[in-house]
Amino acid sequence: MDFTTIVFYLFAAITLGSGAVVVFSRNIVHSAFSLLFAFFGVAGLYVLLLADFLAVTQLLIYVGGILVLLIFGVMLTSSVIDVQIKTGTVQVLPALFIVGALAAALLTVFWSTEWKVLPDPPAVDTTAPQIGELLLTTYLLPFEIASVILLVALVGAAMIARREKQA
Amino acid sequence: MLDFIQWLQNPGLGHFLLISAVLFSFGIFAIVTRRNAIMVLMGVELILNAANINFIAFSRYSSGSFDGQVIAIFVIILAAAEAAIALAIVLNIYQNFNTVNVDEFNQLRD
Numbered sequence: 001m002d003f004t005t006i007v008f009y010l011f012a013a014i015t016l017g018s019g020a021v022v023v024f025s026r027n028i029v030h031s032a033f034s035l036l037f038a039f040f041g042v043a044g045l046y047v048l049l050l051a052d053f054l055a056v057t058q059l060l061i062y063v064g065g066i067l068v069l070l071i072f073g074v075m076l077t078s079s080v081i082d083v084q085i086k087t088g089t090v091q092v093l094p095a096l097f098i099v100g101a102l103a104a105a106l107l108t109v110f111w112s113t114e115w116k117v118l119p120d121p122p123a124v125d126t127t128a129p130q131i132g133e134l135l136l137t138t139y140l141l142p143f144e145i146a147s148v149i150l151l152v153a154l155v156g157a158a159m160i161a162r163r164e165k166q167a
Numbered sequence: 168m169l170d171f172i173q174w175l176q177n178p179g180l181g182h183f184l185l186i187s188a189v190l191f192s193f194g195i196f197a198i199v200t201r202r203n204a205i206m207v208l209m210g211v212e213l214i215l216n217a218a219n220i221n222f223i224a225f226s227r228y229s230s231g232s233f234d235g236q237v238i239a240i241f242v243i244i245l246a247a248a249e250a251a252i253a254l255a256i257v258l259n260i261y262q263n264f265n266t267v268n269v270d271e272f273n274q275l276r277d
Contacts, residue, residue, distance in 0.1 A: 001176055008178040012186050019193045022209055035209055038190075042216045045183065049227045051236050054219075061243050066212060066250045073205045073254045077261045088202045090270065095199040103192035110184040116229050117180055130233045131240070139237050146244045153248035161255040 008048055015041030028078065032071050039063050053128045183224035191217035202268040204257045208250065215246045 018037035025031045039062040046055035124130075135143050174181070190213055197210030219239045226235025256275075257267055264272045 005176060005178055008182065012182070015186060016189055019190050019213060022213065023193045023197045028203055028206060031206060031209060035212065038213065039216065042190075042220060045186065045220060046223060048178070049183065049223045051223045051227070051239075054223060054236055054239055057240065057243060058219075061247055062212070062216075066247055069250050069254050070205060070209060070212075073208070073257055076258060077205065077267045088268070089200040090202055092200050095196055099192050099196045099199065102195060103188060106188040106191065107185065110181065110188055115180055115225075118228060118231050121228055122231050127233060127236060131236055134233055134237045135240075138234075139241075142241060146241055149248055150244065153251050157251040157255040160252070161258050 004048065007044070011041045011044035011048065013041075014038075015045065028074055032067070032074050035070065036063060036067055039067060050124055051127055053126075053131055180224055180228040183220055187217040187220040187224070190214075190220070202270055204260070204267045204269050205254075207269060208253050208257075212246060212250070215242055218242060 015038055018034040018041060021034035022031045022038060025034065039058065043055045043058040043063075046052075046058055194210040194213035194217060197213065198207050201207055201210065219242050222235040222239045222242070226233065226239075260272055260275070261267050263276075266272065
């Protein structure tokens with residue numbers, strides 16, 4: 001076993017273990033903080049896939065942005081000392097059955113398909129220049145649309161959240 | 168059995184697909200069973216991460232190009248926009264109905 005393999009299993013364990021805590025924990029604050037480690041593990045997997053720019057983006061946007069937003073949501077919608085913070089679950093048994101079947105189907109497909117695998121995947125030093133070039137050539141239109149979507153989401157979120165109550 | 172041990176020792180495309188499949192199932196489970204709207208959002212984030220792992224794994228092992236990584240960036244952008252809008256709606260619902268359990272409210276106006 002070489003070093004890369006050990007690191008891979010480390011990050012895989014972090015991702016899946018924290019993901020399990022997110023889903024099965026009764027306490028929503030525990031779930032939110034486990035999500036941090038799940039995102040961190042996914043960022044590590046990106047590094048192992050030689051996607052350094054994506055890994056940093058994952059840390060900046062998911063861990064630094066989305067997760068903070070979610071924790072804000074948790075704190076603003078439930079009082080911490082309250083027992084209400086223990087969130088209920090519904091229909092666990094049917095859901096376990098269906099999700100188990102779904103996971104089995106997915107794993108079977110992933111396992112049995114002969115994926116096209118390059119015999120010698122190209123080694124890359126850095127990905128940011130190539131991604132930047134693609135964003136400004138092939139993916140220019142989606143890139144511009146994404147910027148408009150972010151603006152709309154910003155304005156829309158502010159408007160929805162700050163709507164005055166008609167007293 | 169020896170083949171399996173051999174497979175375990177060389178992380179490749181299949182390993183990343185396996186992780187993403189399990190992460191996806193966790194996300195679906197959270198969406199289906201949790202009553203708290205914010206937990207449902209966390210499930211959605213897990214699913215988006217699982218999809219991103221797939222995109223980048225295929226970009227690395229199968230295509231040899233960077234298209235998958237660019238798509239993953241768009242997924243992250245949309246996830247950020249989605250989280251902001253959804254949190255705003257959840258906060259609004261909490262102000263109006265004093266609950267965030269998705270099975271206790273059925274209208275967006277009070």
